[in-house]
Amino acid sequence: MLCKVKTMRNLSIQKTIFYFYSIISNIIINGEHKKMTIELEKYYNKFCEDKRLTRRHGQVEYITSMKYIHEYLKDKGNAKILDVGAGTGRYSVQLANEGYDVTAIELVKHNLGILKSKGSTVKAMQGTALDLSRFQENTFDMTLVFGPMYHLYKFEDKVKALQEAKRVTKSGGVILVAYCMNEYSILTYGFKENHIRESIENGKVNEGFHVISEPEDLYDYVRIEDINKLNGEVKLQRIKLIAADGPANYMRPVLNSMDEDTFKIFIDYHLSTCERQDLLGASAHTLDILRKE
Structure with a gap:
């Protein structure tokens, strides 16, 4: 006893x-x-998020992303789309104007206010990628996660965001996830802007030259193996991984000085090479296109 x-x-x-x-x-x-x-x-x-995707380097990212969005919306005129981390609505408003049923979630009140002021049919509300509990399972044909992974710096938070996106997406539906890539940060902020020594000394860059982010850093940077690990954790099937903007962010002044005809040729070049596996890791942003089985 x-x-x-x-x-x-x-x-x-x-x-x-x-x-x-x-x-x-x-x-x-x-x-x-x-x-x-x-x-x-x-x-x-x-930061003027509303103008980011209208500048030349941003246009490359926008045009590329919309190309693949439309590719996987083909023959789905009545598709329901969820835009998680919608910013000021660059994607969600355009898709709503095309006739799709679009719901947008945005964490930042300032961005949400701009989105709502555009007078579209987008159902916009404040929320976080980590909690989509207001939506039932298998609700949306397509889910966009274009902002959250830039700012979620913990592995478990990224997993949670992907799990939530997966949960609310219909079986057979498509999830598109955008990431900021590690090598772009190392090459530009580290070497081009000459911060590499201080970044190593203060622990912001490790021995493998991987950026180590904290909340005050705002952005988190990944490599392809990091993305693969996340997908494996959440059990999402990749359709394809693309370079959303390729070399565009490395050559902003060059793009801005191009005449329209040359810029169109550059867009054609980028779209013809954005799926090349040997170029993906060097892109500033990648777009991971996934299917929920």
Whole structure:
């Protein structure tokens, strides 16, 4: 009987420890997410997201992404689309204007206000990629996750965002996920802008030249093997992985000085090479196109 009492007491202590550990973990996690939200609010209150995709290097990314969106919306005129991390609505508003049923989720109030001011049929609401519980399973034909992975720096948060996107997407539906790539950051901010030494010294770049991000850094950078690991964790089937903007961000001044005809040729060049596996990792952004089985 005494042994039984001791066992029950030990179990009670273990449960209490687990309970308080869970509370502390949630406080830490929620605190980190709140910190990230505050940093993003400050950033996007100053950064003109609405104009980013209208500049030449941004146009390359936009034109490329829309090409593949349309490819997987073919013969789906009544498709329901969820745009997670919709920003100011560059994609969601255009798709709504094309007649699709579009719902947009955006974390940053400033961006959401601009999106709503455009007077489209987009059903826009504030929310986070980590919690899409307002939507039932198997609701959308296509889910776009074009912003969240730029800013979620923890592996488990990226997994959660993908799990939520998968849950709300219909079986057979398509999920498109955008990432910022590691080598672009190393080559531009690190070497071109001469921050590589300080980045190594302060632990922002590790021995393998992988960027190590924290909430105040705002952006997180990945390699293809990181993306593959995420997909394996969530069990999503890749259709294809493409370079969303290829060399465009490395040559912004050159693109901006091009005449229209030459820029069109550049777009043709990029679209003809954006699926080449030997070029993917050097792109500033990649677009992972996935199918929910």
